[in-house]
Amino acid sequence: MSHEAVLHGHDSHGHDDHGHHDTFLSKYVFSMDHKMIAKQFLITGMVWAVLGGLMSVLFRLQLGYPEASFPWLESILGKWAKGGQITPEAYYALVTTHGTVLVFFVLTAGLSGTFSNFLIPLQIGARDMASPFMNMLSYWFFFTASVIMLASMFVETGPFSGGWTAYPPLSALGDASPGSKTGMDLWITSMGLFVVSSLLGGLNYIATILNMRTKGMSMTRLPLTIWAFFFTAVLGVLSFPVLLSGVILLIFDRNFGTSFYLSDIFVNGVGALSNEGGSAILYQHLFWFLGHPEVYIILLPAMGMVSEIMSVNSRKPIFGYMAMLGSMFAIAALAFLVWAHHMFVTGLNPFLGSIFVLLTLLIAVPSAIKVFNWLTTLWRGNIRFTPAMLFAIGFVSLFISGGLTGIWLGNAALDIHLHDTYFVIAHFHIVMGVASMFGMFAGVYHWFPKMYGRYMNNSIAYIHFWVTMAGAYMIFWPMHYEGLAGMPRRYFDYSIWESFKQFAELNRFISIVAMIVFATQLLFLINFFYSIFKGRKVTTTNPWSANTLEWTTPINPGHGNWPGEIPEVHRWAYDYGKDGQDFITQTTPVGADESHSH
Amino acid sequence: MSLYLSIAIIALIFAVIFQIAKASEYVSILKGEEASRKQSNKINGYLMIVFLVLGFVGVYVCNEHLYGKTLLAQGASSVQGERVDQMLWITLIITGIVFVITQILLFVFAYKYQESDNRKAFFFAHSTKLELIWTAIPAITLTVLVIFGLRNWFFFTGEPPKNAMVVEVTGKQFGWIFRYPGHDGIFGKKYYKNIDPATNSVGIIWDDKYAQDDILTEQTMYVVKGQPVKLIIGSRDVVHDVGMPHFRLKMDAVPGIPTTMWFTPKYTTKEMREKTGNPNFTYEISCDQMCGNGHYSMKGVIEVVDQEEYDLWLAKQKPQYYTAFPDKDPAAKTAVVADSTATAKK
Numbered sequence: 001m002s003h004e005a006v007l008h009g010h011d012s013h014g015h016d017d018h019g020h021h022d023t024f025l026s027k028y029v030f031s032m033d034h035k036m037i038a039k040q041f042l043i044t045g046m047v048w049a050v051l052g053g054l055m056s057v058l059f060r061l062q063l064g065y066p067e068a069s070f071p072w073l074e075s076i077l078g079k080w081a082k083g084g085q086i087t088p089e090a091y092y093a094l095v096t097t098h099g100t101v102l103v104f105f106v107l108t109a110g111l112s113g114t115f116s117n118f119l120i121p122l123q124i125g126a127r128d129m130a131s132p133f134m135n136m137l138s139y140w141f142f143f144t145a146s147v148i149m150l151a152s153m154f155v156e157t158g159p160f161s162g163g164w165t166a167y168p169p170l171s172a173l174g175d176a177s178p179g180s181k182t183g184m185d186l187w188i189t190s191m192g193l194f195v196v197s198s199l200l201g202g203l204n205y206i207a208t209i210l211n212m213r214t215k216g217m218s219m220t221r222l223p224l225t226i227w228a229f230f231f232t233a234v235l236g237v238l239s240f241p242v243l244l245s246g247v248i249l250l251i252f253d254r255n256f257g258t259s260f261y262l263s264d265i266f267v268n269g270v271g272a273l274s275n276e277g278g279s280a281i282l283y284q285h286l287f288w289f290l291g292h293p294e295v296y297i298i299l300l301p302a303m304g305m306v307s308e309i310m311s312v313n314s315r316k317p318i319f320g321y322m323a324m325l326g327s328m329f330a331i332a333a334l335a336f337l338v339w340a341h342h343m344f345v346t347g348l349n350p351f352l353g354s355i356f357v358l359l360t361l362l363i364a365v366p367s368a369i370k371v372f373n374w375l376t377t378l379w380r381g382n383i384r385f386t387p388a389m390l391f392a393i394g395f396v397s398l399f400i401s402g403g404l405t406g407i408w409l410g411n412a413a414l415d416i417h418l419h420d421t422y423f424v425i426a427h428f429h430i431v432m433g434v435a436s437m438f439g440m441f442a443g444v445y446h447w448f449p450k451m452y453g454r455y456m457n458n459s460i461a462y463i464h465f466w467v468t469m470a471g472a473y474m475i476f477w478p479m480h481y482e483g484l485a486g487m488p489r490r491y492f493d494y495s496i497w498e499s500f501k502q503f504a505e506l507n508r509f510i511s512i513v514a515m516i517v518f519a520t521q522l523l524f525l526i527n528f529f530y531s532i533f534k535g536r537k538v539t540t541t542n543p544w545s546a547n548t549l550e551w552t553t554p555i556n557p558g559h560g561n562w563p564g565e566i567p568e569v570h571r572w573a574y575d576y577g578k579d580g581q582d583f584i585t586q587t588t589p590v591g592a593d594e595s596h597s598h
Numbered sequence: 599m600s601l602y603l604s605i606a607i608i609a610l611i612f613a614v615i616f617q618i619a620k621a622s623e624y625v626s627i628l629k630g631e632e633a634s635r636k637q638s639n640k641i642n643g644y645l646m647i648v649f650l651v652l653g654f655v656g657v658y659v660c661n662e663h664l665y666g667k668t669l670l671a672q673g674a675s676s677v678q679g680e681r682v683d684q685m686l687w688i689t690l691i692i693t694g695i696v697f698v699i700t701q702i703l704l705f706v707f708a709y710k711y712q713e714s715d716n717r718k719a720f721f722f723a724h725s726t727k728l729e730l731i732w733t734a735i736p737a738i739t740l741t742v743l744v745i746f747g748l749r750n751w752f753f754f755t756g757e758p759p760k761n762a763m764v765v766e767v768t769g770k771q772f773g774w775i776f777r778y779p780g781h782d783g784i785f786g787k788k789y790y791k792n793i794d795p796a797t798n799s800v801g802i803i804w805d806d807k808y809a810q811d812d813i814l815t816e817q818t819m820y821v822v823k824g825q826p827v828k829l830i831i832g833s834r835d836v837v838h839d840v841g842m843p844h845f846r847l848k849m850d851a852v853p854g855i856p857t858t859m860w861f862t863p864k865y866t867t868k869e870m871r872e873k874t875g876n877p878n879f880t881y882e883i884s885c886d887q888m889c890g891n892g893h894y895s896m897k898g899v900i901e902v903v904d905q906e907e908y909d910l911w912l913a914k915q916k917p918q919y920y921t922a923f924p925d926k927d928p929a930a931k932t933a934v935v936a937d938s939t940a941t942a943k944k
Contacts, residue, residue: 070601072601088891088892088894089891092888092891092893161891162888162890163888165888167836167837167887167888168836169835169836169837169853170836170837170888170889170890173835173836176771176835176836176890177890177891178891262853262854263853263854263855264790264853264854265790265834265835265836265853265854266770266790266791266793266801266834266835267771267835268770268771268795268835272790272791272793276854277854278854279854279855280837280852280853280854280855281852281855314711314719315719316719316720316721316722317721317722317723319722319723319724319725320723320724320725320728320729321723321724322724323724323729345839345848345849345850346850346852346857347831347849347850347852347855347856347857347858350751350752350755350756353751353755354748354751354752357744357747357748357751358744358748361740361743361744362740364736364740365733365736365737365740368732368733368735368736369729369732369733369736371700372700372728372732373729375700375703375704375707376722376728378704378707378708378711379707379711379720379722380711380719380720380722381707381711381719381720382711382713382714382717382718382719383643383708383711383712383713384639384713385638385639385642385643385708385712385713390642393646393704393705393708396704397701397704397705400696400697400700400701400704401697401701404693404696404697405693407689407692407693407740407743408686408689408693411685411689411743411744411747411751412747412748412751413681413682413685413746413747413748413750413751413754414682414685414686414689414747416682416751416754416846416847416848416849417679417682417686417843417846417847417848419839419848419886420839420841420848420886420887421843421886457619457620457623458619458623458638459618459619459622459623459638460615460616460619462638462642463615463619466645466649469649470649470652473653473656474656477656477657477660478660478664481660481664481665481667481668484668484669484670484686485667485668485669485843486669486841486843486844486884488841488884488885488886490888490893490894491893491894492893492894493894493895494894496895496897497882497884497897498876498878498879498880498882499843499844499880499882499884500884502667503667506664519608522612523612523615523616526612526616527619530616536623574723576719576721577718577719577720577721578721579721580718
């Protein structure tokens, strides 16, 4: 393939796309340029974010106005909104798809897929990924998974509606829930392809980071973004296969009469099933063995980018590089040892539970180190509030707020009360959902000039940030109180509950804020797409005065990134404000009289 | 109509914001980009402090409005619940302090160290001492929380006292079935293939000698104030969860794998009605695990009564065996009285 021929032609002779001609198809569709693939991930992720967000608006409409009827809903959703009110079937389908899509398609593929792809070669000094072809496949598997998930919304019996965790027996028995019929088959197929996509991507990221760093770029000179992507990829490669095996067993239970997860079941209207000896809890172990690392697969890239953006815009080195690295390693390692904290109330052996309490709360230590290091990075800095920086600060604020409630939920004796209530919804939306989304926004605003050679509009970005920041807290903060009243999640309607109907007014308030915040995200989208074509042009190669290698490439780098030789690296990425100099790029050789640093 | 109107209004607002934003970009080019960048930097710096202050005001207002609606304000209704609440308070205080300090530091630093021509950023790459401090302090605090937590956890999940009454709870789509062991105090064996929704909803094996006095009820469980209750929890179809917010406990109901949970109720339903001032107060069992389209309506009720009332209630219950086999019911022949209670029960 001509691409590879050029790519592996490497350093000595320059690279300017001379060897081959890009057609529309090879440049924009079946591209093997990591930068284009990153954009494909980003834009597909954005499409899903809009769809997933729209779903949340629809189900918030039901929660906020359980008695109202909206005739226009029926004209959009048809039988799923008979009489202008969303049916429970549709409500649960929306909740489930919202969760699946946001967790996997937006915050995994859209976040890690975009920025790992975009930044790894650019920041380590490589012309492309270790295998550009695999990289392309990774996107197309994701795309196919997306199409199948989308298709599942149009089947007669509806998309899967048993919650994004897809616990059997509910997910295994079409007779227990209509969504578990064809919708679930498509859900499993989609997830299977998605796992393949993330494995292809992850292996590629790991191989690239380990093997293709430019001269002088030792592992401890890597920017923290790259370390974050590295740990993310390792987590993904080790945990996604477990999910795959879990859902394959589920396929067997669904279609071939096995009893991995099924035992002693009598379904209303059908009768007793013949399955005996299976364990529904087994699935939960397999699921959460991915499911918990998945949380860090979502969080770590955001943490890495926030570290980088904070350092650049405080004009200071990131505080405690090695401690940041160590805490990321600790988080990644502990991620594999805490999965059963999602299962404290499944009847888990109490001793086993106590071990998981200990390991879970241990994660708070590296998390605290990270927070304090970010705070110290700001301390005595000279802070530029670029939109990216605002979102990075927002990330830290949300990570603190959501992280602290993790200490409540990780303690089994409290989880036994708060499990599956709105307290959990508040916790994970703040710490994982919104915080990572903020990381993603920060990344987009920061690297947009590198992606498209133009700037996004700052005024719109500021409005976007402040409304989203205030809105996120207004939506999720009060949910803690609902959780402390024991209000369960995934309820279609609370009006029959003496204990929970008192929150009707609050639910309406939350729904209204959610709609405003959703509308504000459209502002971001307009800004994004408008700026691709009409944004202010970037006139300098290093608009943020940053040290990392991506800013040594031309304003619009071609396939291969550097027209000449790949630059050599002489120092770490964080020499900001050193020896009275604003910044010293990684490519600057260490001066003779320079003070000793990293 | 109103939909189109609101869409039009939103589109209009967007257009206005967009035009202003574009205009401000041109203005900044005229004014000099550096100058306008510094100006918006200042504005954002002030907004950091504004956000911090308004944020804390918001937290206060939110608490004023909502604290009364949480169960913390009401107090727990079981011995276990009181321990949970105590732990909630300890955790709330510790995390609350950390929350306030770190958020203040974050926004104050952001405000105070905003870009200024008079200051150069301080090159401060690391400090082992500081890092050790903020490794050690969280580690110690968390150890305290873990110790508290695990003591309670082992109490909650440990064996109930010997005098505990035992009730079997079975979840199904979408309701709860309760079984009492009857006079012999022992449950008859059951097998799921024996389930008959009309007469034998949990699949009791009638040949078992302990089975014939078992009592089945649906939706409402009666327990005695002050007496520990051990629940043996199972499910007929998918995973459910026995959620009892007022007692601060919950446990999954898993088909094929029985789970247990015990609690000691402290107030009767009547006492709680007085205590909360809500004449409709009910101890509700909420299903806390997604179980299908009727999940939100899977409600059970716990009636906490005193011993006397419980005995009266129990005396009125007819063993399920006689519902399944009416011809064997000794009371059926003495007709009138028994019949009327049976219909009343339905």
